[in-house]
Amino acid sequence: MLNVTEEHFRNKLLRDINRLCSVCDNLSFEKDKLDDIFILYKRYRDIIHSYLEQGSNEYKDVIKMDRHKVAAAFFCSIIKAKPIARKTAGIKFFERTANEQLALMFSVLYIIDLFNISDSQNTEVDKEVYNLPFRYPKCQHSKSKSYKINFLMLIDETQKRLLDIDSNEFKPSSLFSISHLFFLLDAYSYQENLCLLTDSDFIPAK
Helix, strand or coil: CCHHHHHHHHHHHHHHHHHHHHHCCCEEECCCHHHHHHHHHHHHHHHHHHHHHCCCHHHHCCCCCCHHHHHHHHHHHHHHHCCEEECCCCCCHHHHCHHHHHHHHHHHHHHHHHHHHHCCCCCHHHHHHHCCCCCCCCCCCCCCCCHHHHHHHHCCHHHHHHHCCCCCCCCCHHHHHHHHHHHHHHHHHHHHHHHHHHHCCCCCCC
16 A cells, blocks of 8 residues: 555544544544554455465456455454444444444445545546445335444444454455445445436436
8 A cells, every 4th residue: 555545544544533433422542543453454455465366367367456355454454453442331332333333434435435536447427426425225124224224233243253354263255245245335326326317317428
């Protein structure tokens, strides 16, 4: 990762962490954990690279460290580092899942969105689509209609152990599952926003 890119990511993380902590007096930022996130990111990135290099030559150039894998590596790094601490045992969902919320928000709304918007190969239509807010799927058949809440509920202690690079239960394949999940979210948001533009009589530029 370029130094300038890491600096941008650090600043964004700091803003998001401080914003989440400002919402609840029971949450605090453990500043030493910020460095841990980037150290862990490099470890997760190396694991992903290692698995890609073990693949057949036929697919090496097709399967690469794209934005979804970068997002997955940061997602796992933030969850493991736990930069947001609780001053007392919290019972509210927001307090209990602050780090998971940070991980999802940073991975989707910054890494994936930023990479999409800055892609030099974007068409005029792509630029219009990616300038719209990121859209999550709708959850019509669950108690909570919020996709983000349902997503966070899936990241339970068992799942965290599978994603924990220092756990005996760590499964590198889980990184690719998270990466594919981010790919699906990305694709869903693109299609929803494309349909929104089309329904709004948007005329693609040639």
